[in-house]
Amino acid sequence: MKVKKPKQVKGPAKSLKWKDVRGKRCRPPVSSSELNSSPVMARMAKEHHASVKKKPTVKRLRNKAKPVSEVKNNTPETGVEKSHTQANGSSASMEFAMDNESNDSRDWKEYSESIQGNGVETSGDLDAVSRLEGESLHYCAERDDQQNHAVLVMQKHQTLCFRGKCLLTCLYGRVEVMGFTIEEGQQSYPLFSPASHCPLSIRALESSDQGRDDKAEASPVLRKYLQPASRKKLLKRITLNSSIVLLEPMETPLTRFLSSFTDLSELFNPPVVRDMDGCVVIFVCGTKNVGKSSFIRNLINNLLNHTASVDYLEGDLGQTEFTPAGCLSLSTVRAPLLGPPFTHQCTPEHMIYYGHSSYETDLERYMESLKSLWRRRPRTRETPVIINTAGWVKGFGFQLLVDMIRFFPVSHVIQLGHSGVTQCPALTPEFLRTAHGCQTHPPAETALAEFTESHGPPRSYTHLIVQSEFPGVGHQGTARHQRSNEHRELSLLAYLSQLQSPDPGPIRPLHSLTPYQVPHSAVALGVIHCEVVPSHMMYAANGSLVGLCCLEEKVSSRGGAVLLSQTPICPCVGFGVVRGIDMARGLYFLLTPVDPSVLRKVNCLLLGAVSLPSCVLTSQPGVEGELPYVTTDYSFDLTGAGKLRVFKGLTRPSQMGAQ
DSSP states (O other): OOOBOOOOOSSSOOOOOOOOOOOOBBBBOOOOOGGGGGGGHHHHHHHHHHHHHHHHHOOOOSSOOOOOOGOOSSOOOOOOOOOOOOTOOOOOOOOOOOOOOSOOOOOHHHHHHHHHOOOOOTTTTTTSSSSHHHHHHHEEEETTTTEEEEEEEEEOOOOOEEEEEEEEEEEHHHHHHHHTTTTSSSSSEEEEEOOTTEEEEEEOOOOOSSTTOHHHHHHHHHHHHHHHHHHHHTTTTTTTTEEEEEEEEOOOHHHHHHHHHHGTTTTSOOOOOOOTTTTOOEEEEEESSSSSSHHHHHHHHTTTTTSOOOOEEESSSSOOSSSSSEEEEEEEOOSSSSGGGGSSSOOEEEEEESSSSOOOOHHHHHHHHHHHHHTTTTTTOSSSSEOOOOOOOOOOHHHHHHHHHHHHOOEEEEEETTTTBBOOOOHHHHHHTTTOSSOOOOOOOOOTTGSSGGGSOOOEEEEEEEOSSSTTTTSSSTTTOOSSSHHHHHHHHHHHHGSOOOOSSSSOOOGOOEEEEEGGGGGGEESBBBBBOOOHHHHHHHOOEEEEEOOOOOOOOOOSSSSSSSOOOOOOOEEEEEEEEEEETTTTEEEEOOOHEEETTOEEEEOOOOOOOOHHHOOOOOOOOOOOOOOOOOOTTTTTTTTOOBBBBOOOOOGGOOO
């Protein structure tokens, strides 16, 4: 976004005219009276700490580790001199000197979470640990970010089952893939484990030379591929009959071609429910006006007594906690929340502008937006997570709750209710085994179930029911400023207050502030909540609130305005008010508190159903004559005078017979 500050504009802007851990049981209900002593929150905090204490203390990676399947290399170089193809059974050794070791250690959680453990062969003489997954994989694998590869130490009969694609080189010992033995000294082999077929397994075999000094011979091998700290960690895992494999990213013309199709983009990188390795993920749900927001603020504050920060995933478009309404966001909370949402508005780590206070118009975009935010959360982060949801708990709304529990690695489901009921079925692990969602369905019971990856043991979580008992529960407040739409206006006004100077002085109305000048050709303009013909797009945008978003693709134009025909799912960095539009010079005049350094990344303006509070437009001091953006020449009684709402993803009862 190319922006520049013009000279001070006096008076109102000239406007265009408007043409139109995971528990294994379900716990008994908890009443709200029990929350005063906070046993529920303290109990979950203790569970979180207990799960964290089980793991060794390690230093985290500064740069996020990348799974093998996500790295894009056109022609992968393995970083090792490979010999010509040899027959199975041949071997070769390498000798190198050992570097001095440092105190730094490498974390392998990123790669371990990209590997999906599945199945293991059983035999009477197998070792106690025969499958590499979760913690066991964390301790025997290391990644080198500089050389962009991973090294894995496997014991005899251990099996690694995975999804994706990679280049495998056996550096020491022997391993087997689909009956084929790969030994040290042999060439690298490409492995393909797409979601369309059964996953591949790498199995360590017994060494053919029983007289070898494994640690002495493995040290120079590890030295070539790992930093000293990582090498020291894996060297402790070397025992008799250990094997060492090198895994490198791989990209071929075939995989690039298949990934270019949207329907096949996740063929080698399927979306999976990721195990957060003991991290507490609390999913809060319940009907409207049952106290979810107050409960979550209390829960966050209690958790902050035990941890430095809490991650918060916003899924309630109508009653957002840290942003104006219509946003889905991922925030890290480090300070207590000692007031209502409009008193602690802040910029989240990641945000997507949905553009509406309800997700009923486009269920698919809502779910995909939440998934996009979740994937942006660092997998190595151990802070507890709280997921807030909307108050729609019937019909499609309830089915989306089922989808969300299946997608997110939930450890606790807290279901709020009142009057002795939960207003919807209890979302217990047992219920989810047979429940249907909008996008997910229970696994089919087939004769091949034991061989398919999707029919593993159901994931368990702790289910809690909290009964709200405060006066007026289940009903919206009737006093002034207590209605939900007034709460949304307060949050938006709180955001716009950032336009004011921090120094004491008189409040400046919006029309007295100096706007940015943004060329039409520098940004794309889109309307995401209703259908607007291109000739009316500028009328709709003038005097409106817009999300400042960042498209991946570059916006190009031959001089005119760029209009979006489809709604993108893209990051949002903040909001602005289109104060005016100069069609002659091709400029938008934009007011926003977003820092100019961030504005340079913006190349898209999205207009949604979230409108400016009427008091911002009707209270414009110093204006003579007609108020800008305000008209009385409009009738709601005329047919078609209102906006046309489009519902996506909903099947009406009248349409059921036609399908």
